[in-house]
Amino acid sequence: MTDFVIAMGWVGIFAPMALGTIASAIGCSIAGQASIGAMLETESGYGRFVGISAFPSTFAIYGIVIMFTLNRAVTAENAGGLFGVGVLSGLALMYCGMWQGRACAAAINASKEKPEIFGLSLAPAAIIEGFGVFAFVFALVISAGIA
Amino acid sequence: MSDPDAYIALVSSLPSSERLFVAKQPPLSELRLRKRLSALDEDDAKTLHRIEHILSWASYDAQAEIGEVVKRARSLLRNLPQPTLRAIVADRMELRSAIAALRMRRDGMAAPSGQWGFGKWTRHIAANWSDPTFRLDAPLPWLREAGSLLEAGDALGLERHLLEIAFRQLQRHGGLHHFDFEAVVIYVLKWTLFDRWAASDAQAAARRFAQLSDDALQDFPDLMLEGGTG
Numbered sequence: 001m002t003d004f005v006i007a008m009g010w011v012g013i014f015a016p017m018a019l020g021t022i023a024s025a026i027g028c029s030i031a032g033q034a035s036i037g038a039m040l041e042t043e044s045g046y047g048r049f050v051g052i053s054a055f056p057s058t059f060a061i062y063g064i065v066i067m068f069t070l071n072r073a074v075t076a077e078n079a080g081g082l083f084g085v086g087v088l089s090g091l092a093l094m095y096c097g098m099w100q101g102r103a104c105a106a107a108i109n110a111s112k113e114k115p116e117i118f119g120l121s122l123a124p125a126a127i128i129e130g131f132g133v134f135a136f137v138f139a140l141v142i143s144a145g146i147a
Numbered sequence: 148m149s150d151p152d153a154y155i156a157l158v159s160s161l162p163s164s165e166r167l168f169v170a171k172q173p174p175l176s177e178l179r180l181r182k183r184l185s186a187l188d189e190d191d192a193k194t195l196h197r198i199e200h201i202l203s204w205a206s207y208d209a210q211a212e213i214g215e216v217v218k219r220a221r222s223l224l225r226n227l228p229q230p231t232l233r234a235i236v237a238d239r240m241e242l243r244s245a246i247a248a249l250r251m252r253r254d255g256m257a258a259p260s261g262q263w264g265f266g267k268w269t270r271h272i273a274a275n276w277s278d279p280t281f282r283l284d285a286p287l288p289w290l291r292e293a294g295s296l297l298e299a300g301d302a303l304g305l306e307r308h309l310l311e312i313a314f315r316q317l318q319r320h321g322g323l324h325h326f327d328f329e330a331v332v333i334y335v336l337k338w339t340l341f342d343r344w345a346a347s348d349a350q351a352a353a354r355r356f357a358q359l360s361d362d363a364l365q366d367f368p369d370l371m372l373e374g375g376t377g
Contacts, residue, residue: 030152030155033152033155033156033159034155034156034159034326035159036156036159037155037156037157037158037159037160037161038159038160040159040160040183041159041160041161041162102151102152102325102326105152105155105159105325105326106325108159109158109159109325112159113162113163
């Protein structure tokens, strides 16, 4: 039983990194497909579209930072805490990344015809980024209490 | 429900459907549209073709029996897994049934019986045949204006009114679909409406031109064409 609990602790340490990477891969793929489609329909501004497609890549970075913060010797006492903080923060990052990809795709699709709304159309993606930052910061804060 | 991210690149490569109706020149030719649609997977392409086939009058014989039309629509609806697409086809067929009823009544026909149309209103319409809107004011508020245009013999006005209704129906169904197969079908159906809209515009322009030239020639009754004078 102790071995299982310790294994869960390791899962918790690596989960933010793995789930954050999944988030970035899916999010960038969704936004990237939109930018490729928009390039077919527009004559300029390709760089902007590619730039937006890279927005969801931040979630992989958050995941890596949380992983390093949680990384410590796993014991039966701290495994539960590591598992809870790691898996839940990873899940939060994953959903934020996937949905930010969709928000970026919508922004690209809208701004390809109305370049003047380019900045405003990024607001939903920025708000989702804010939620991801909440999950990231409070994972760091709460991990300080794990022995 | 289709994969919500299935056709992100395809949808993003199409000009917005709102632009279709305000552009002086079509922002997307049929050739380019069909080229972009080649990104659809095989099953989805077949489904789109079947929906277009059912909703396009050009695909019916002039002598097509109403029973055959209804049978084809029902067969399509049975095999369509997407609820939104089923609702779109059903709405359009119901719209056509209501307009067919208005035409039958204008031509002095009695209330139809049996399988004369498609959808949930057919019996209701037959039962309220003498009412101007078949007592469907609440569910089909556009019916009154359509009836007035039909009675007035304004074929072009009626055509544009119906295109507007069909466009609004598509807008309503498209609210939850951004990058999935339903979004692609809705776009193509809007494009088809735009195509008909543009054609009706051209017809209106031709009629207006003929009327203006008739008016102008009336001012010069002695004018002979081919350079002669009367």
